[in-house]
Amino acid sequence: MYNFIYQAILAALLSSFSLALFSPLVTLRQVSYMGEALSHIAFAGIALALLLELNLQLTTLIFVVIVALAISWLSQKHKLQEANTITIFLSVSMALGIILISLKKGYSFDLESYLFGNVLMVSPSEIYQLIVLALLDIFFISFFYKELFYLSYNAEMAKFYGVPVKLVNTIFMILLAANIVITLRAAGIILVSAQLILPAVTAFNLVKRLDYSILCSAFIAILAASGGFALSWWLDLPTGANIVLLEFVFYLISLLFMTRPKTA
Amino acid sequence: MIEICSLSYNINRNIILEDINLTLTDGEFAALIGPNGAGKSTLIKLILGFLPLQTGAIYIEGIPHLEWLKEHSIGYLPQHEEFNRNFPATAMEIVLMGLVRELHPGSRFKSIHRQRAMQALTLTGIAHLANHQLGSLSGGELQRVFLARALVSDSKYLILDEPEASLDQPGVKSLFILLKDLNKAGKTILTISHDLNILSEYCSFLICLNRRLHCHTSAELVNAEIIHKTFGDTVRLIEKDY
The missing domain is CATH 3.40.50.300 (P-loop containing nucleotide triphosphate hydrolases)
Known part of the structure; x- marks a missing residue:
């Protein structure tokens, strides 16, 4: 019983923490819409895995990574507006997911737990995946901090000044896709994008440095995950929704403490 | 050439x-x-x-x-540089961008790099704004930050x-005097x-x-x-x- 609860707490904390680490970068690079789209695109990956009876997480991860890189490539090569490209892939993936699910006749698919997340469904092996993901996120952001900083500021100028933009952007997209897929079971398709945005916008109201905002964002997410889990325990409410609502409350509170830039 | x-x-x-x-x-x-x-x-x-x-x-x-x-x-000073006015960067961090090529991916700026960035900011007359957020700077001050970035790599x-x-007009004149001095220096x-x-x-x-x-x-x-x-x-x- 207690192992089961610890596992669920860990799932809530680790998934919120990982998404929050990426949150300031996703927000600054204005790819938060990409985060939302990838979570929906994952639905087609899940459906494909179920239909072909493949490993669900690995198939979804490969599918989402391929689509994320395709969006990035199409936007850069064909000068399509990224928002348009994302919308095309989002709609097509959802349509594909629905068709694939309906092809799997007689299969009862627990859609709700994927849409809204369920930390109680997370298995021990998924906890290990979440731990590895959090460590990879920490390593990537710490190692490429300088590069990510300038890439988020202005990709064209970053490239001009010698930032390996293609390499860092590709790793960023792969890790973003991995974050969405691996946290999906705990955070949910619908709610994962909120956890990619809210911690960062709250942090930016409180601190004016990227490194501090990443730390602040992670702290907010841990606080919201702990509070969200406690609320769901006491009030028997869904954990994912509690976490998102608490993060929103923190955002509202942060508006009261908003720091202004120093004036010249 | x-x-x-x-x-x-x-x-x-x-x-x-x-x-x-x-x-x-x-x-x-x-x-x-x-x-x-x-x-x-x-x-x-x-x-x-x-x-x-x-x-x-x-x-x-x-x-x-x-x-x-x-x-x-x-060294390059663009006509317009697209960036988010709320981007959490200081003038110093933007000037340091001009030195990225000198570092390996993953390595951090050292105090020598910060000294060089400060020298470039001093050259463009805005050393006192080194720790100010980009979003708080005027158009002319931003222009000087970008010029400092263009100069920092030497x-x-x-x-x-x-x-x-x-x-403004005195700003243009002092800019061209600075450019002439840099030109004379090679x-x-x-x-x-x-x-x-x-x-x-x-x-x-x-x-x-x-x-x-x-x-x-x-x-x-x-x-x-x-x-x-x-x-x-x-x-x-x-x-x-x-």
């Missing part, structure tokens, strides 16, 4: 640059003038590698420019796209500008561009005939007193 050979460039079949041949020798302080849409910014972006070559070639110190740019940097070449934008400078008076006072070489290269001659030779050839009938020379 920057050499441009038989360079042409078009966008959607519209010819932007046609058969440009130009040599910018070391130590030159060159000005690139021409009407709007003449291809000035395109020419600069081609030199800097922002745009891919279509026809022709560019050599820097005898090496194809993209090869040269992999190992070296050119590149042999400096390319500026309308540096006088966002600066920097080769290429600047786009519309201010013919200030160019004739400070620049040593004039490049008149209107899709084709009309002339390139010493800046002292700016006269009504050359201006007419470059800009057509729409421009006349007016003396301005700074």
